[in-house]
Amino acid sequence: MDTPQELEWYLRDHLFRQSGKGRTQFERSVIAAEMVSLYLRYRQYDPQELSRSMDPVLDRLISVQVLRQNGDTLEIEGQLVRMQCSKCFYVNYLVEKEQKSCQRCGVSELHEFPKKRL
Ligand SMILES: [Zn+2]
Numbered sequence: 001m002d003t004p005q006e007l008e009w010y011l012r013d014h015l016f017r018q019s020g021k022g023r024t025q026f027e028r029s030v031i032a033a034e035m036v037s038l039y040l041r042y043r044q045y046d047p048q049e050l051s052r053s054m055d056p057v058l059d060r061l062i063s064v065q066v067l068r069q070n071g072d073t074l075e076i077e078g079q080l081v082r083m084q085c086s087k088c089f090y091v092n093y094l095v096e097k098e099q100k101s102c103q104r105c106g107v108s109e110l111h112e113f114p115k116k117r118l
Helices: 004-020 031-038 047-063
Strands: 025-027 067-070 073-076 080-085 091-095 110-112
Touching: 004 031, 004 047, 004 080, 004 091, 025 031, 031 047, 047 067
Parallel strands: none
Antiparallel strands: 025 073, 067 073, 080 091, 080 110
16 A cells, blocks of 8 residues: 555645646545546555545645545645656645645755746
């Protein structure tokens, strides 16, 4: 099973990709099953087991106000942006109000990813 950090990364990736399609709402009870069907990485996982592992991750994202929960509905607080760390190249998914620092190494030199061509 993935670590909570890995799960959080894939969850943020999922939220980012879906929000790129204009979707802002997710159902907490089925979000793990969605990821099992969409991610090769989770294809072999039991959705209920993944859901249990994701519970503390979802709770954390709600507590840091990346997500807002209303009943079974989860909503992204604003817009997720994808930013790559200039030092370790980790790809971060952050909402506007989160500190713009790398979630892996902590430096604050992040740039948009992929880089915009001039
Ligand atoms: Zn970094």
